[in-house]
Amino acid sequence: KQEVTQIPAALSVPEGENLVLNCSFTDSAIYNLQWFRQDPGKGLTSLLLIQSSQREQTSGRLNASLDKSSGRSTLYIAASQPGDSATYLCAVIPVDDYKLSFGAGTTVTVRA
Amino acid sequence: GAVVSQHPSRVICKSGTSVKIECRSLDFQATTMFWYRQFPKQSLMLMATSNEGSKATYEQGVEKDKFLINHASLTLSTLTVTSAHPEDSSFYICSATSSGTTDTQYFGPGTRLTVL
Numbered sequence: 001k002q003e004v005t006q007i008p009a010a011l012s013v014p015e016g017e018n019l020v021l022n023c024s025f026t027d028s029a030i031y032n033l034q035w036f037r038q039d040p041g042k043g044l045t046s047l048l049l050i051q052s053s054q055r056e057q058t059s060g061r062l063n064a065s066l067d068k069s070s071g072r073s074t075l076y077i078a079a080s081q082p083g084d085s086a087t088y089l090c091a092v093i094p095v096d097d098y099k100l101s102f103g104a105g106t107t108v109t110v111r112a
Numbered sequence: 113g114a115v116v117s118q119h120p121s122r123v124i125c126k127s128g129t130s131v132k133i134e135c136r137s138l139d140f141q142a143t144t145m146f147w148y149r150q151f152p153k154q155s156l157m158l159m160a161t162s163n164e165g166s167k168a169t170y171e172q173g174v175e176k177d178k179f180l181i182n183h184a185s186l187t188l189s190t191l192t193v194t195s196a197h198p199e200d201s202s203f204y205i206c207s208a209t210s211s212g213t214t215d216t217q218y219f220g221p222g223t224r225l226t227v228l
Contacts, residue, residue, distance in 0.1 A: 004155070036219075043118070043205055043221040044156075089155065100146075100217060102155035 002027045002094055006103035014111050019077035021106045023090035028068050031093040035064050035075050038087045038105065047088075048075070052095070080110045115139055116208050118220035125196055126228055133191045133223045135206030141186035142208035146217060147179075150203040162189050196227045 003026045013019060023033070032051050036044040048057045048064040050073065056065045061078040077084055087105040094101070115138040125131050135145055144163050148156040160176075162168040162183035170176045178200075180192040189208075193200055203224050207217040 009153075034216075041203075041222070041224065043116075044207075044219040046216065046218070049216060091156075098144075099158050099161070100156075102157075104153070104155040107153075 002030075002092060002101040004090060004092060004101050004103035006088075006090060006106050008106060009104065010107045010109075012109040012111060013080055015080060015082060017080055017110075019075075019080050019084070019108060019110075021075040021077075021088050021090075021108070023073045023075070023103055025071045025073075025092050025101070027094060028071050029095045030068060031095050033064075033066055033073050033090060033092045034100070035062075035073075036089040036091065038089060040087075044089065077108075080108075082110045082112045084108060085110050114210070114216075114218045116142075116206065116218045116220040118204075118206060118223050120223060121221060122224040122226070124226045124228065127197055128195055130192055130194045131196055131225060133193075133204055133206075133225075135189045135191070135208070135220050137187045137208045137210075137218070140208075140210045140218075142189070142210060143186065144209045145183055145189040146207045146209075147181060147189075147191050148205045148207070150205060150222075156205060159191075193225065196225070198227045201225055201227045 034049045035047045050066045063076045087107045089105045091100040091102045119134045147159045150156045160168045160170045168181035183189040205222040207219045
């Protein structure tokens, strides 16, 4: 059974600092990996999707890397802003299934 | 594009009553919809997968008679929590895909259920 772990569970940084969020998964046979943002009491917003054949994806200040063989993905957020405060979730879809397996998330607070 | 809505956004009900939550894909046809449950500070747990016109597939440990799912059209799926109890209080989120179960899932804004 796929298990997804996110470390740290919470992170607080001053505005302007770069953020590094980690995600690890136990089964490297994945179809793709996604990073989501969740604001308190809200649904999920997809940030980046990395196919298993890709090593990274970039969107604006966000960059996500994928090392499938080691079961790891990292989300980098450059020059953090208070508006980046949210919980960030990673999720994987295995090659032999269609179900997303989610990590518990990293709650980020960016201090002004 | 690819917007998913949920209604209601929050609901409070008395123990023993039933609550229906709607999930709609607004600008695409959703061949598959997923229902998740999320407890505070925990990850989303998949409850069931529904395909239009067929019975939902429930995850292990999810009571199908308690959580009734109907996917009657390509734009609407409903989750009915029957005889709700306080332990059913949670955040319920749906998602939808347009062209296959491994396609990108688009998530609704969630429904906060509180059972008194």
